[in-house]
Amino acid sequence: MSHDIKKFKLLKKIIGAIGYKLIDKKSAKSERIIENFSLKIEDILKHLIRKKKIKKIIQIGANDGKSDDFLFNCFDDNLEAILIEPIEDAFKKLEKNYENFVKAKCLNLAVDIDNKSKEIFCVNRKFYEFYKKKYNEVNVEWLDVLSSFNKKHLINHGIKEKHIVSKFIECKTISELINQYNFQNFDLLIIDVEGYDLVILNNFIQTINIKPMIIFEWIHAQKNDIEKLLIELEGLNYKFLRIGRDLICFQRDFLF
Secondary structure: OOHHHHHHHHHHHHHHHOOOOOOOHHHHHHHHHHHHHOOOHHHHHHHHHHOOOOOEEEEEOOOOOOOOOOOHHHOOOOOEEEEEOOOHHHHHHHHHHOOOOOOEEEEOOEEOOOOOOEEEEEEOHHHHHHHHHHHOOOOOHHHHHHOEOOHHHHHHOOOOHHHEEEEEEOEEOHHHHHHHOOOOOOOEEEEOOOOOHHHHHHHHHHHOOOOOEEEEEOOOOOHHHHHHHHHHHHHOOEEEEEEOOEEEEEEHHHHO
C-alpha cells in the first residue's frame, strides 16, 4: 500500500470519527444541483396547510425564525404554534419576525427530558467578526444555529473553544408544554437542536400518545441510534421521506 493511500485512509478515519465523511467533489456538485430542482419541505407543508391537515405546530429550535428555516415561508394567520428558542439574541429576532402572527407563541427556553435548568453552549457574539473574516462572509448569523447542550458539537463545526460561552437555561419537557398550552391535538412537530434531536424525539414517542407529522435533522445521529429510532417509529405506523438533512416522518393517511 502506497504512503499516499495510507495517509488518505487515516484522514478518512479521523474525519469519520468526528461525524463527517469525504465525498467525491463531482458527486457533491451533482447532488447540490439535484437538490435545487427537488421537492422542498416548504412545498409539502404549504400543501398540507392549504388542506387544513396542519393547524397546530410545535417547533423546537426555532432560532430567529428565518435563518436556515423552512417554516416561516409557510406560516399564515390561521396556524397556531409554539416556537421555542433558548438563545436570547436569536429569540428576540424570533419574536420580531413572528410579531404579526397572533397565534404564534414564542418561548425563550429549551426542551429536555426533565423540567430543570441546564447548561447550553453557544458562540460568543464578540467573536462573530473573527468568523466573518475566516469565512469571508458579511453575515454569520448562522453561528446562532450551532447552540447546543454539547460543547463538542460547536468545536466539531470549527469553533475555537475560547470563543464558546455558556449559560444555564430553563428547560421543559414536551409533555409539560403540551399540557401547559393545551396542545394535545397538534399536527406537526419540528426538531432542530444540533445533535440532541434523537434524545427529545425518543422521549416524545415514549411518553406521549400523539402521532403528529415529525420533521427532524438526522445528520448528527449515530447509525445505531437512528436505526433503533426508525424501527420504533415504523412500529407506530410511520413512513419516512428524506429531504436533504431533514427526515419527514408521517402517518400514511396524513400525507397522501
